[in-house]
Amino acid sequence: MSVVTEAPPFHPTHHVGKAAALALRLAEAENALHALTLGQVDAIIGPGGKTYLLRPAQELLRQSERQQQALLDSVADVLTVVNRGGVILSVNRAVRRVLGYAPEEVVGNTLFKLIHDADISVAYSAFFNVVEGYHESATVRFRHLTRDGLYCWMEATLGKLPDVSPKCVVFSLRPITNTSKGVEPALPETAGGQPPPDKDRFLAMLSHELRIPLTPVLFGVAELQADVRFAEARPTLAMIGRNIELQARLLEELNDFAAVGQHKVRLRLEAIDAHEAVRFVLEICGSEIAEAAIEVRLDLAASESMVLADSLRLQQVMWNLVKNAVKFSPRGGSISIASVNDAPGGLALEFADHGVGIVPELLPLVFDPLQQGDDSMQHRYGGLGLGLFIAKGLTEAHHGTLTVASAGRGQGATFRLGLKTIAQTTR
Amino acid sequence: MNSSPAASNAASHGAYVFQIYVAGGAPNSVQALANLYALCREYFPGSHRIEVIDVLKEPLRALEEVILVTPTVVKVSPAPRQQIIGNLSQEEEVLRALGLPQKEQKENG
Numbered sequence: 001m002s003v004v005t006e007a008p009p010f011h012p013t014h015h016v017g018k019a020a021a022l023a024l025r026l027a028e029a030e031n032a033l034h035a036l037t038l039g040q041v042d043a044i045i046g047p048g049g050k051t052y053l054l055r056p057a058q059e060l061l062r063q064s065e066r067q068q069q070a071l072l073d074s075v076a077d078v079l080t081v082v083n084r085g086g087v088i089l090s091v092n093r094a095v096r097r098v099l100g101y102a103p104e105e106v107v108g109n110t111l112f113k114l115i116h117d118a119d120i121s122v123a124y125s126a127f128f129n130v131v132e133g134y135h136e137s138a139t140v141r142f143r144h145l146t147r148d149g150l151y152c153w154m155e156a157t158l159g160k161l162p163d164v165s166p167k168c169v170v171f172s173l174r175p176i177t178n179t180s181k182g183v184e185p186a187l188p189e190t191a192g193g194q195p196p197p198d199k200d201r202f203l204a205m206l207s208h209e210l211r212i213p214l215t216p217v218l219f220g221v222a223e224l225q226a227d228v229r230f231a232e233a234r235p236t237l238a239m240i241g242r243n244i245e246l247q248a249r250l251l252e253e254l255n256d257f258a259a260v261g262q263h264k265v266r267l268r269l270e271a272i273d274a275h276e277a278v279r280f281v282l283e284i285c286g287s288e289i290a291e292a293a294i295e296v297r298l299d300l301a302a303s304e305s306m307v308l309a310d311s312l313r314l315q316q317v318m319w320n321l322v323k324n325a326v327k328f329s330p331r332g333g334s335i336s337i338a339s340v341n342d343a344p345g346g347l348a349l350e351f352a353d354h355g356v357g358i359v360p361e362l363l364p365l366v367f368d369p370l371q372q373g374d375d376s377m378q379h380r381y382g383g384l385g386l387g388l389f390i391a392k393g394l395t396e397a398h399h400g401t402l403t404v405a406s407a408g409r410g411q412g413a414t415f416r417l418g419l420k421t422i423a424q425t426t427r
Numbered sequence: 428m429n430s431s432p433a434a435s436n437a438a439s440h441g442a443y444v445f446q447i448y449v450a451g452g453a454p455n456s457v458q459a460l461a462n463l464y465a466l467c468r469e470y471f472p473g474s475h476r477i478e479v480i481d482v483l484k485e486p487l488r489a490l491e492e493v494i495l496v497t498p499t500v501v502k503v504s505p506a507p508r509q510q511i512i513g514n515l516s517q518e519e520e521v522l523r524a525l526g527l528p529q530k531e532q533k534e535n536g
Contacts, residue, residue, distance in 0.1 A: 025493065031512050032495040040513035043450030043497040049486025051497075053450060 078154075078173040081161075084131055086110045086124075089168060098175055100147030111171065116143035116151050118263045122399055123156070125269070125308050125420075130158045131169050134423040141176065204258035211251040218244050256316075257369060257386045260393025267310035267397055271422055274314070274347055275305045278337055281318040285326065294329055297336040302348075304341050304421040313394045317402070318349075320391040321415050325353035328413070347419045354412040358404070366404050367392045395419075442474040443467065444503040448494045451483045455514040459498035462515035470527055 035041050044052045072079055073093040081089045088111050091103045106114075115123050119142035126138035137159040143151035153176040158169050221241045224230050230237065259265050282289070282296060289296060307314070325335040335353045342348045358366060369389040395402040401418040447463055449456035460479065467475040482489040482497055492501065495512075502509040502525065515521050522528070 028493070028495060028510060028512075031510075035496065035513040038513060040455050040498075040516070041496045042453035042455040043482060045482055045486060045489045045494055045496065049482075049490045051450060051482050051486055053453065 076174070078171075080106070080111060080171040080173060082111050082127070082169050082171060084167050086112050086127070098173070099144060099152065105147070114145045116145070117266060118397075119143050121267050121269055121308075121397060125399070125422075126156075126158055127169060128269070128271075128308060129422065130160065131167075132423075136160075144173065204255055204262070207251045207254035207258065211248060211255065214244055214248045214251070218248070253386050253390065256390045256394075260390055260397075261369075263393075263397075265313065265394060265397045267313060269308050269310055271306055272309055272311050272314070273305050274307050274309075274349060274419060275300045275302070275339065277309075277311070277315050277318055278339070278349065281315050281322055282337075284315075284319065285322050288323070288326055292326055292329065293332045294326055295334040297334060299336065299338040302339040302341045304345075305339065305347060306422050307347060307398075307419045308422050309398050309419070314398065317391045317394050317417065318351075320387040321351040321417065324387060324415070325351050325355070325413075328355035329353045330355060341421070342418075345421055347421045349417040349419070350414055351417070352412060352414040357409045357411040358406040358413050359409050360406075363404060363406060367402070442476060443471045443505070444476045444478075446478045446480060446492070446501040446503055448480050448482055448489055448492075448497050448499045448501075450497040451481060453497070456498045458514040458516065459500065462518070462521075463500055466515070466518070466521065470522075 032041070042054055044054065046052055069092075075092060076094060078094045078098050079092045080095070081091070083089055088107050088109050091101075091106050093103060095101050095103055095106055112120055112124060123140055123142045126135075126140040129135040130138050137157060139155065139157050141153060141155050144154045146152050154173045155176050157172045159172070161168060161170060218241065221237055221244065225234055225237045225241070256265075278298075278300065282298075322335075322337075329335060333354055335351065338350045338352075340348050340350075367388050369386055392402045395417060399420065401416075403416045403418070404413060405416070406413040445463060445467070447460055449460060463477060467477060480488050482494070489497075494501075498512070498514060500511045500515065502511075509524060511521060511524060
């Protein structure tokens with residue numbers, strides 16, 4: 001730092017004034033040079049007003065960036081910055097100590113690929129609410145894949161960096177140590193090696209393999225039905241087609257049953273209107289409903305009906321409930337579907353029929369696989385009796401609830417599907 | 428000397444008027460600004476004016492006033508006009524240059 005004091009403004013002669021001014025400029029230049037050597041200058045103003053920023057200033061900035069990175073690295077929690085698409089943009093060094101990864105191994109990956117299947121929906125739901133601004137922050141627990149192929153229970157606090165990157169979410173992750181199941185083995189396919197010979201897994205494979213050859217057969221039948229040369233055989237071809245379709249549906253049901261049993265349902269979550277899903281499912285079931293001459297009473301009164309769900313899977317749940325209601329209703333009977341916001345952030349959808357009902361002793365068994373009342377019912381109503389088990393499993397994968405109530409035999413039954421709503425983006 | 432209306436107005440009331448030439452948010456500039464504000468609050472409370480000129484936005488003003496580098500502080504009034512170059516981190520030197528009582532002297536006296 002240097003100081004120049006200007007000479008008194010008035011001088012006896014022009015020449016002295018000029019000399020004094022020159023001396024002053026010289027003194028200023030000297031002082032500027034002195035300040036430069038002290039590193040206290042950050043820009044030089046050149047001819048024409050062009051400004052030259054000095055490197056030390058930029059180096060200082062880089063130094064402060066390094067300091068910030070060092071600060072982040074000194075934090076015990078794993079700090080992961082994730083963009084709207086779930087892609088990891090940056091992570092601090094704690095990721096190596098806690099989860100075993102080098103930071104560069106993680107950056108660019110999708111965070112949700114590193115989360116246990118069973119925990120994805122709860123993690124994604126928290127992420128969605130924070131990234132969309134419905135919640136300021138959130139805390140969730142989920143199992144995070146480690147580099148060793150194990151899953152480690154983590155508690156994550158989610159928040160935003162509003163000034164720096166408003167479109168990103170910061171996950172602050174710390175391992176939960178006060179639980180006996182801090183670390184558990186990964187699913188066989190992520191851990192590598194041979195999977196255990198598990199009954200559900202075998203069932204899933206078997207049903208999948210059995211389903212594959214049916215598709216070309218269905219196409220073949222459709223082709224023959226369209227061919228005029230086989231006009232006489234059309235009723236037989238239609239019968240073959242119906243039975244193969246039924247076979248395919250049963251195998252799909254078996255496959256879903258195995259997936260639900262293994263808690264391995266994969267959900268593609270998106271914001272959807274549960275009311276629209278109900279109407280869509282009723283459309284799909286239209287012919288069955290019309291065939292049984294059943295009247296549907298719709299009372300979708302809930303004002304908040306947006307939920308975070310896998311559209312197809314949620315429809316599958318509703319489809320099972322509608323089909324169930326139709327199946328156990330007398331011909332010409334009625335079913336009613338109603339919705340209500342039973343609690344803040346809660347949506348309940350009730351599927352009620354006035355059919356055969358359920359005796360109290362059997363109520364707890366309704367969602368068990370292969371249960372369908374007594375044996376006589378099994379023959380009367382057909383199917384594997386897996387529908388409600390699958391519906392409950394899929395609902396739980398959505399962190400929802402599915403319960404049943406019935407006043408007894410002949411009194412009908414009401415299934416209640418409880419879901420969590422998300423804030424509506426538009427009204 | 429070019430004076431802004433505000434500067435001449437303040438000058439007429441015997442207040443301290445400073446111009447500070449900075450280069451955006453560069454570290455020395457920011458430090459000089461902070462030091463100048465602190466100094467004015469302590470020594471001229473309620474009787475000072477500070478005009479901040481960002482040479483990145485107004486390079487011609489720096490040229491007019493023959494400012495060579497940033498940060499530069501110009502004491503416009505009271506006379507004599509003085510120019511201080513640097514981040515003002517050496518407070519004693521600044522106080523001495525401005526003819527103000529220094530801290531040690533205050534404490535000792």
